[in-house]
Amino acid sequence: MNNLRPMHTVDQIGVQERVKRLKARSIKQKSKLHALTLTLSMIDLTTLEGRDSPSKVRQLCYKATHLHEKFPGIPHVAAVCVYAPMIKVAKEALRGSSVKVAAVATAFPSGMATLETKLAEVNQAVQDGTDEVDMVISRGRLLSGEHDYVAEEIARVKELCGQAHLKVILETGELVTLDNVRAASYLAMRAGANFIKTSTGKVQPAATPEVTLVMMQAIRDYHHESGRRVGLKPAGGISKAKQAIQYLVMLRETLGQAWLTPDLFRFGASSLANDVLMQIVKQSTGIYQSPNYFSID
């Protein structure tokens, strides 16, 4: 990498203005239905709680594959996202479907463990058959300027992943500035990330449109630089269909057609799916139904 020009900066006010403009897009009728369906297919249905149990994970997997059977043609979600000890349970429950299993690893959510411990955890997760690994980076190291450490951490995890897709969680809520978000995005992409992901969901703020837009722009610039397409996963805080559509508008107008697919864009969310379902039913029938008609797990 002999490009000596420093990576260009990000102007926060400019980002906010752009986001405001994109949020104002009016998505109605057919285009709304299309967006809602697309959203469903991009969801990583998530449960990341200390109290998770095998039966809870099984329920979640059932929901992932049977979203709302009264309405034919509704896609299933992209993946189920769980803690590493639940991988086998989820794999078993999802057998025969194309819903993927994603597991968080590397001392999620804090990332506070030695590299050896993290690598052992990733290794186990891959052995257990996870399709996707969602790792967290060492934010403390990044903020104190140890970029090489973080890059190596990601590269080593990537090595162990083998066929499994690697999503790198930047935890943007701890990165302080949008400049840091852009830098961390680049660092993760250059170190081999398949996806970059905003947040663990355990730190506030989690995903915001501003942070997500900056990451999209980094993905676009990196694509032009390397030819590689890196995916994006905003996670945490996206619980309404309307928000999801706003993210898709940003995606469409920043990265275009190639990224409008679950292969390159995911929502990390637990309650988003039901709101989207409710909107889909409303678009089709013209009336809002009670939330009680949609099973919560």
Added chain:
Amino acid sequence: MSDKETTLDFDTDWSYSPAPQSSTEVKLRDRYNLFIGGKYQPSQTKDYLEIINPATEEKLSEVPQAGAADIQSAVEAAREAYTHTWSPMPAADRGKLIFRIARMIQERAREIAVIETMDGGKPIRESRDVDVPLAAAHFFYYAGWADKLDYAFPGRSAQPIGVAAQIIPWNFPLLMAAWKLAPALAAGNTLVLKPAETTPLTAMVLAEIVREAGIPPGVVNIVTGGGETGQILVRHPDVDKIAFTGSTAVGKEIMRTLAGSTKRYTLELGGKAANIIFADAALDQAVEGIIDSIFFNQGHVCCAGSRLFVQESVYAEVIKKLQERMEMLIVGNPLDKNTDIGAINSREQLERIQAFVEIGKQEGGEVYQSKCNLPDNGFWHAPTLFSNVSQSHRVVQEEIFGPVLAVQTFRTVDEVIEKANNTPYGLSGGVWTDKGAKIFKVTREIRAGVIWANTFNKFDPTSPFGGYKESGMGREGGVEGLMPYVRLDG
């Protein structure tokens, strides 16, 4: 950049369904009359101008082409109201009435925005979010000055100057009317306003508002017509002040006409603003700002950043980003809430823009246009970018007043300052850099009335606006905007 050229595809499977703003509540009359002395009067010329929607070419209404006799009665009404009603009125009462105009514009905001868009072709997003709220803000701001003129000019006594003739352009019809009316009324003057030939309809709504607000008859008179009507108005012997916004050519003509007279005048004329991107700028946001500065209102903006200077080390990257961004501009029905770029204001203007693009190509400029589908009816022009041009190209020198950007490169700060100033105009400018020191140096040395740093097209009634050199004289907005409408004694 990678070895293989990478392009993004914005022609996506998922596109936005039409989301038109409803226009059913807007009731336009088949014909409007002149607003003189608080009454609607037919023109004595019996000639009418057809007003069309530039996005569809359908007729919306018609307005009179005012002649000398109409101007005479309008100026007489204004003089009468000046002498007997408006200038003697307690300033606090004048202020109250101007506040009322502001509030009534807000109350009818949606209706006015729709009419502005139908009449002028600008996207509803802009008329709704920019034109109408800013127009109301100007009335609010100057209403506040009405009884505080002694504080605006401490130690002096500010007196009104009499009858003002105000001629406004077609690019921001209501907003320009507000810029003209608000300070004139606040200072105690009466006026005759002539909206542009192609876009008089929101001025007709303004006439209704003025009447309903209780502004006394004759204080505000609105006469419609073309250039000839404007000439008669400028030449009228009982007009004390001319306020004109429009082209530099017409501005020069007005100066010639007024030579030797005691009439005061302010002129807000053309521009060919330089927008400068330094290599250290936040490039994505800079590109967004460039897009906004040249394609806002189809480029029909006197302060549009129509000359872009990019520092050479980031030139390729900026051009790529600009082209990508241009592909995402939604061109089409101005009433659709998702439209970014609406219709060109008139056939005449469209032909002028097309002629310039042709000239640019013949002069060897490299042209890039976004691949948008333009509607069949109406007047449309695709967003256009010229590269490989220099200061000696006509597309760089002359004001095109359309969605056409000319891009050049530079190496040093001094070089770009020299090039930015190398124009007869000096209305606005923009600087994009992460370094504060550079902002101070460049903005101090560029001769232009307003220069934005890391942003563009920010307007506020408290901030004066106006040009250097052939971009005009006098300021509108802020305390400075009162100056042309007062006589300072003591």
